[in-house]
Amino acid sequence: MILDEKLEAHNLTRDEYDTIVSKLGREPNDNELGLFSVMWSEHCSYKSSRVHLKRLPTKGPNVLQGPGENAGVVDIGEGLAAVFKVESHNHPSFIEPFQGAATGVGGIIRDIFTMGARPIALMNSLRFGPLSVAKNRSILRGAVAGIANYGNSMGIPTVGGEVVFEDSYNLNPLVNAFCLGIAPKERIFLAAAEGVGNPVFYVGAKTGKDGIHGATMASAEFDEAAEEKRPTVQVGDPFMEKLLLEACLELMESDALVAIQDMGAAGLTCSTCEMGARGGMGIEIDLDKVPKRETGMSAYEILLSESQERMLLVAHAGKEAKVEAIFDKWDLDASAIGRVTEDGLLRVIADGRTVASVPNRYLADEGPVYERALERPASFATQTEVHADDVDEPSDLGETLVQMLSSHTIASKHWIYEQYDHMVRSNTIVMPGSDAGVVRIKGTPMALAMCLDGNGRYASLDPYLGGASAVAESCRNLAAVGATPIGATNCLNFGNPEKPEIMWQFSQAVDGIRDACERFGVPITGGNVSFYNETEGVGIYPTPVIGVVGIIDDATKCVRHHFQQPGDLIYLLGETHDELGASEYLKAVHARIDGRPPRLDLDVEAALHGLMKDATSQRLLRSAHDLSDGGLGIAIAESLFGPLGETMGAAVAIEAPRRADGVLFSETQSRILASVAPESVDTLSALAERHGVPLSRIGVTGGERLDIQINGTHAISEMVATLRETWWTAIERGLSS
Amino acid sequence: MPRFAVCVFPGSNCEEDVQYALQNVLGELAELVWHKESSLAGYDAAILPGGFAHGDYLRVGAIARFSPIMDAVRAMADDGKPVIGICNGFQMLQEAGLLPGAMLRNQTLTYICRYLYLRAERADSPMTQTLANGEIVRIPIGHADGNFYADDETLDTLERDSRVVFRYVNEAGERDESSNPNGAAHAIAGITNEQGNVVGLMPHPDRCYEPELGTDDGRKLFESLVAWTKDHA
Numbered sequence: 001m002i003l004d005e006k007l008e009a010h011n012l013t014r015d016e017y018d019t020i021v022s023k024l025g026r027e028p029n030d031n032e033l034g035l036f037s038v039m040w041s042e043h044c045s046y047k048s049s050r051v052h053l054k055r056l057p058t059k060g061p062n063v064l065q066g067p068g069e070n071a072g073v074v075d076i077g078e079g080l081a082a083v084f085k086v087e088s089h090n091h092p093s094f095i096e097p098f099q100g101a102a103t104g105v106g107g108i109i110r111d112i113f114t115m116g117a118r119p120i121a122l123m124n125s126l127r128f129g130p131l132s133v134a135k136n137r138s139i140l141r142g143a144v145a146g147i148a149n150y151g152n153s154m155g156i157p158t159v160g161g162e163v164v165f166e167d168s169y170n171l172n173p174l175v176n177a178f179c180l181g182i183a184p185k186e187r188i189f190l191a192a193a194e195g196v197g198n199p200v201f202y203v204g205a206k207t208g209k210d211g212i213h214g215a216t217m218a219s220a221e222f223d224e225a226a227e228e229k230r231p232t233v234q235v236g237d238p239f240m241e242k243l244l245l246e247a248c249l250e251l252m253e254s255d256a257l258v259a260i261q262d263m264g265a266a267g268l269t270c271s272t273c274e275m276g277a278r279g280g281m282g283i284e285i286d287l288d289k290v291p292k293r294e295t296g297m298s299a300y301e302i303l304l305s306e307s308q309e310r311m312l313l314v315a316h317a318g319k320e321a322k323v324e325a326i327f328d329k330w331d332l333d334a335s336a337i338g339r340v341t342e343d344g345l346l347r348v349i350a351d352g353r354t355v356a357s358v359p360n361r362y363l364a365d366e367g368p369v370y371e372r373a374l375e376r377p378a379s380f381a382t383q384t385e386v387h388a389d390d391v392d393e394p395s396d397l398g399e400t401l402v403q404m405l406s407s408h409t410i411a412s413k414h415w416i417y418e419q420y421d422h423m424v425r426s427n428t429i430v431m432p433g434s435d436a437g438v439v440r441i442k443g444t445p446m447a448l449a450m451c452l453d454g455n456g457r458y459a460s461l462d463p464y465l466g467g468a469s470a471v472a473e474s475c476r477n478l479a480a481v482g483a484t485p486i487g488a489t490n491c492l493n494f495g496n497p498e499k500p501e502i503m504w505q506f507s508q509a510v511d512g513i514r515d516a517c518e519r520f521g522v523p524i525t526g527g528n529v530s531f532y533n534e535t536e537g538v539g540i541y542p543t544p545v546i547g548v549v550g551i552i553d554d555a556t557k558c559v560r561h562h563f564q565q566p567g568d569l570i571y572l573l574g575e576t577h578d579e580l581g582a583s584e585y586l587k588a589v590h591a592r593i594d595g596r597p598p599r600l601d602l603d604v605e606a607a608l609h610g611l612m613k614d615a616t617s618q619r620l621l622r623s624a625h626d627l628s629d630g631g632l633g634i635a636i637a638e639s640l641f642g643p644l645g646e647t648m649g650a651a652v653a654i655e656a657p658r659r660a661d662g663v664l665f666s667e668t669q670s671r672i673l674a675s676v677a678p679e680s681v682d683t684l685s686a687l688a689e690r691h692g693v694p695l696s697r698i699g700v701t702g703g704e705r706l707d708i709q710i711n712g713t714h715a716i717s718e719m720v721a722t723l724r725e726t727w728w729t730a731i732e733r734g735l736s737s
Numbered sequence: 738m739p740r741f742a743v744c745v746f747p748g749s750n751c752e753e754d755v756q757y758a759l760q761n762v763l764g765e766l767a768e769l770v771w772h773k774e775s776s777l778a779g780y781d782a783a784i785l786p787g788g789f790a791h792g793d794y795l796r797v798g799a800i801a802r803f804s805p806i807m808d809a810v811r812a813m814a815d816d817g818k819p820v821i822g823i824c825n826g827f828q829m830l831q832e833a834g835l836l837p838g839a840m841l842r843n844q845t846l847t848y849i850c851r852y853l854y855l856r857a858e859r860a861d862s863p864m865t866q867t868l869a870n871g872e873i874v875r876i877p878i879g880h881a882d883g884n885f886y887a888d889d890e891t892l893d894t895l896e897r898d899s900r901v902v903f904r905y906v907n908e909a910g911e912r913d914e915s916s917n918p919n920g921a922a923h924a925i926a927g928i929t930n931e932q933g934n935v936v937g938l939m940p941h942p943d944r945c946y947e948p949e950l951g952t953d954d955g956r957k958l959f960e961s962l963v964a965w966t967k968d969h970a
Contacts, residue, residue: 145847148847148848149848152789152848152879152881153748153750153789153792153793154750155749155750155751155788155789237792238789238792239747239748239789239791239792239793239794240792242747242748242750242789242792243747243748330747331747417850418847418848418849418850418851419847419848419849419850420848420850421848421850421879422850423850423877423879423941423944423950423951424750424751424754424787424879424944425753425754426754426757426758426943426944426945426946426950428950429949429950431951440949442757442761555949556949558949644852644875644951
């Protein structure tokens with residue numbers, strides 16, 4: 001193969017190749033070229049994003065481990081640490097939805113237990129094209145079944161997430177998986193190889209020819225030949241991973257372990273050179289000792305295989321028998337395949353010959369870094385605000401509400417989350433479908449709340465605002481359940497970074513995330529960037545997804561989103577403006593996707609969080625629900641529906657200087673809908689005044705109907721049961737179309 | 738004080754929930770026992786918890802029944818001691834021949850995790866002793882294979898001998914299609930053996946033993962187990 005073809009096959013540029021040659025002082029052999037190809041891929045090296053990610057705040061008083069390890073670690077008190085991260089598996093989930101999504105879950109779970117944590121909760125953020133397209137229906141079915149299969153078999157509850165439908169994700173779904181684990185604070189394991197002569201073990205599943213060049217595949221766009229890339233998708237074995245999880249946690253209780261890293265993207269190559277580079281050491285491995293599923297695998301294939309459910313670990317010399325005994329109990333392979341050396345080299349032996357020899361840091365730390373061109377798209381300046389008066393007024397707002405509740409983005413996601421085991425471990429105290437997932441921590445009074453949020457439509461129209469809003473909405477969701485944010489992780493899903501307009505979106509989104517995280521005091525402790533989300537040259541909406549984790553000191557103070565008692569008073573916390581730009585209403589009812597997304601004032605948002613913190617800790621709220629897609633109208637409707645099928649009506653009357661559809665469906669940020677027992681009203685009013693948050697009483701709970709009056713005129717009067725039926729069944733109806 | 742053995746298979750994942758319900762909520766003594774053990778001497782009851790033993794790659798419960806612990810479980814059942822299978826544990830008891838029938842894939846062809854209503858069909862089994870006959874409880878399921886199947890003769894026997902312990906019903910206690918999403922024959926959620934000491938049930942009392950988990954109806958089932966075990970010690 002001539003050099004140009006070889007480089008193209010490895011997705012390396014001529015400049016990158018020249019850098020490799022000058023670093024090595026020689027031409028790389030084919031194995032070494034493969035190593036550079038995966039380690040310098042966008043997916044592993046972050047070569048386009050690195051200069052921007054540096055701007056994110058990553059430090060905080062509770063941060064025990066920021067970005068750069070397998071996952072972030074935050075102190076949660078009681079001697080415990082929360083370990084969490086979100087990661088994308090978009091490309092594989094398009095090529096093979098079931099296995100692509102399943103192995104995304106498997107990969108993020110490994111990242112968590114690698115750090116010594118017992119995984120206790122999963123979430124996922126999913127985006128699909130419209131269900132009217134048959135292929136999107138099959139992608140949805142496959143991805144959901146894959147996520148369910150892996151998470152359920154692992155015995156880790158999937159407690160929340162989000163699912164969004166937009167044309168933009170047609171044939172380019174996004175599958176972002178999040179996992180959170182708990183570890184003793186003093187016993188976090190890192191992935192830095194140490195101690196010359198210490199043995200390097202390979203544990204878990206055998207290596208096969210699957211997923212070769214998966215990381216490189218994920219670093220390029222799709223074209224009509226995407227289907228042919230199916231062999232680059234790995235195949236998951238959750239049972240193997242369950243055994244691996246239990247064996248690794250047992251090993252971590254012993255004194256045999258020095259360092260451990262999972263084999264994810266770029267498999268054996270990535271784990272070896274990263275562990276070596278982090279510890280400033282060399283690692284020598286003998287491929288003849290690697291357990292293999294099939295014969296006749298070349299060194300190149302063994303190095304680049306992305307077979308799942310494998311870990312690399314460094315043990316203390318002399319404790320080999322202990323490692324072997326633990327893995328033997330779980331009927332798993334544990335093979336000593338090499339040792340830590342002092343020369344800083346990744347040296348690979350096969351058939352007694354050295355087949356690759358490269359300094360670890362060249363591969364792991366010294367990949368190319370690009371400051372790619374940025375260019376603001378011309379369309380950005382033309383976006384203007386959209387007000388109620390700019391669209392036709394619906395003649396029947398009850399019908400409009402039904403139409404909105406049928407929108408797949410707003411409709412109940414029970415068809416999806418009921419396929420996920422969300423109750424195993426018996427800690428789930430808020431069911432999926434609420435503002436945030438909440439799990440109690442047994443043996444302590446506290447609970448952890450978590451959510452994933454992003455709004456690609458906002459980000460496409462204003463990427464800075466899209467980034468900042470994702471953080472604000474996540475933190476608001478946590479505020480709604482009574483939690484205080486302690487740390488965040490991000491998954492940045494974008495198009496081709498070589499296009500200046502995409503890179504501008506990325507840079508803007510990062511700035512938005514930075515500003516919001518700084519204002520709310522929430523550090524980013526890790527995450528993932530997914531570029532090249534393009535099919536046939538068309539990019540997805542820029543989609544920054546933020547996962548925030550928060551603490552509820554006293555789990556009994558956790559607040560649910562739905563109305564609890566008849567006769568409670570309904571309050572809107574925050575102010576409503578006439579902001580229909582980029583709204584779900586504009587899209588679902590008027591078929592328009594344009595306009596300026598709702599403004600975000602970080603100080604106003606922070607004041608709301610402050611009020612919620614005090615109100616929830618004083619138990620003043622019977623229910624609280626974040627306002628987002630669909631605005632007040634949808635928040636009211638969703639508050640009528642409890643997670644176990646219970647319902648409650650409400651009578652609402654609102655005075656506002658604007659049209660009813662503007663009142664109900666404006667997506668003004670920084671608002672929460674709450675219900676309050678009459679006796680708590682005075683205390684809440686005083687608190688709101690102190691925090692400078694406008695408070696308006698808009699109704700009372702009870703009955704079997706939803707009645708809404710606006711400016712003295714009847715707007716909506718519907719049976720709750722009818723509204724719920726529409727909302728509950730919309731996705732099933734969409735799937736059977 | 739009775740000792741409860743919670744048998745752990747590779748791939749089990751509800752063992753800690755069962756142990757917590759018995760030990761931390763009810764104050765009983767419950768220990769985890771690894772499947773490679775061959776004796777349950779000293780235990781008064783055995784529980785096979787939910788999960789995906791051996792990955793359920795072959796047929797649910799089909800490999801677990803060959804584990805060394807299963808001989809000890811069978812001996813306990815023969816001794817008249819309570820043996821309880823929850824979800825995957827129920828499937829293992831079927832594969833081991835300790836309970837009749839088999840579990841087919843849910844009629845939806847999907848995993849279903851959802852709170853359902855159950856009606857206690859007899860109030861003298863190890864899992865229903867503290868319930869009233871016909872009492873309705875709300876307990877979640879979490880399985881892909883809970884579509885109980887048996888031939889007509891077996892179903893007739895189960896009904897005639899009152900060996901159905903729980904049935905899926907609606908809130909009012911009546912059988913209907915939407916209350917039985919996995920499609921189980923005769924809406925069967927739990928059954929017992931001829932002697933009445935072995936019970937298998939698909940729903941998870943180990944997920945609803947405290948109100949903040951949704952309901953605490955599962956607690957009543959564990960209280961039954963404790964009471965029955967003490968009465969039959």
